[in-house]
Amino acid sequence: MRRLRDHGLALVFGGLLLMALVGQALWGLAGVNGDARDKGLQTIGLGEYLTSSSFAVDIAENWQSEYLQFLLFILLTVWFVQKGSPESKPLDKTGRESDEDQKVGRWAQPDSPRWAVVDGWRRSVYSHSLGLTMLVIFVGSWSAQFIAGHASHNSELIRDLKAPEGWGQYALDPDFWSRTLQNWQSEFLAVATMVVFSIYLRERGSPESKPVGEPHGSTGVEG
The missing domain is CATH 1.20.5 (Single alpha-helices involved in coiled-coils or other helix-helix interfaces)
Structure with missing residues (x-):
């Protein structure tokens, strides 16, 4: 249990x-x-x-937008802050921060991950491993959406007795970009509202919220 x-x-x-x-x-x-x-x-x-390509494209177009959201949120919060939001770092902590702040190298703790302790490429890779993983999944799922969407779109064209489109044609086709952008805009809206709403609203006990009695201006504080 x-x-x-x-x-x-x-x-x-x-x-x-x-x-x-x-x-x-x-x-x-x-x-x-x-x-x-x-x-x-x-x-x-x-x-x-x-x-079928129809089922695959429906899955992939949702997954790629979710991982794009995570990727951008992970990267943008390194440099950009939002006063009062628990989704932001403290206002004076923008950037990559020092090795001491990040607990790497000689500032590592006894139970720190091995690659956080060693110097060289391994620490560099590990320092960006979350963003890199999100990028790989995003690119992979967006590629899957493109491939499956191309197959599904051409199946519909053939069924309607129309000529199928090549890869280049589909890359500029409204079907591909409509599927893509309708998911992206919803993800950007969701993140933006979460960042702003969490300045003024609370959910007691949630780490995505500030403590109920925390002032609105407190930044980077989680409950």
Whole structure:
């Protein structure tokens, strides 16, 4: 039970992710088959839908926008601050900070990660490992969206007796950029509102909120 408690947040979100994926698969299949019946086309099974470009592009376009949000938030909060927000660093802590502040090299603690202690490329890589990982996942999921979206878009064109588009054409196609930008704008809005709302609003006990009685102007303080 203690191990479940120690990893409860990851387990809960993992369970929610799984339920959402199952729900998306079932309702997505229902929608695709509904459209097929309306057009007098053959319906498909769940397995065929799960391996289709239509399902893949829906998954990838959401994942890439989420990881873009994380990537930008991680990088921008290094240099930019927001007075009063717990999502910001203290106003005098902009930049990469000193080795002492970051507890690396000779300022490392006994239980610090090994790569935080050593000099050279390993410490440099580890110092940016979170941003690099988010970048790789973002690029990978956006590439998957592009590939799956291209296949799905051409399937629709062929079904409508139109000529399919090449890679270059699809890269400039409204379908690709509409799918992309409608997700990006929602992520930017969500982050901006979280940063600003957390200046004045509270959620008792949450590390994403300041303590209930903390002044509005306090910056980088978490509950």
